[in-house]
Amino acid sequence: MLGIVLVMVGFVLFHNAWFGLFGEVKGEKAGATLSVVNFLGGAVILAAALYTLWQGEGHFTAMIYFMVGLTYIYIGFDHVYGLDPKAFGVFCLTGAIALFMGGVLTLEGGLETWREIWLLACWFSWAFLWFILFVECTFEKKFGKLTAFTCLATTFYTGWIPGFMMLAGWW
DSSP states (O other), rough: EEEEHHHHHHHHHHHHHHHHHHHHHHHHHHHHHHHHHHHHHHHHHHHHHHHHEEEEEEOHHHHHHHHHHHHHHHHHHHHHHHHOHHHHHHHHHHHHHHHHHHHHHHHHHOSSHHHHHHHHHHHHHHHHHHHHHHHHHHOOOOOOTHHHHHHHHHIIIIIIHHHHHHHHHHO
């Protein structure tokens, strides 16, 4: 299940990063396109969260899936309705804290394999991304293209590459 979720995370992050770097995110066509991508990606990840709970694979994993899926759904609604970014910023702060705690838990478990080191990098990368979204949206502090570049980088090393490797049985 994790491989599917990571590929979807990478897919949606890539689209959001692409429009953040090369397109007008708030334009009518870009907003409509991004809303569809965010809604579909969020729905798949929410379905994975429900399946994870149903299979008894862990409440912590399901919670992370729910946070990511709901984030994409929220972003989709923002592109459709132009919501107040401050509420999304506070949402991102709670996500950043939860993701940071995931990194702390990984550290407590020990870093004995490269997979654990990769997981630690993922937790802190996602926490950083959500934190800069919190600052940008809540305090209206713009970091230029930093957010889009952060999305683009995390697309590959936390999403697509490991997700595809997992699905191909190379992980």
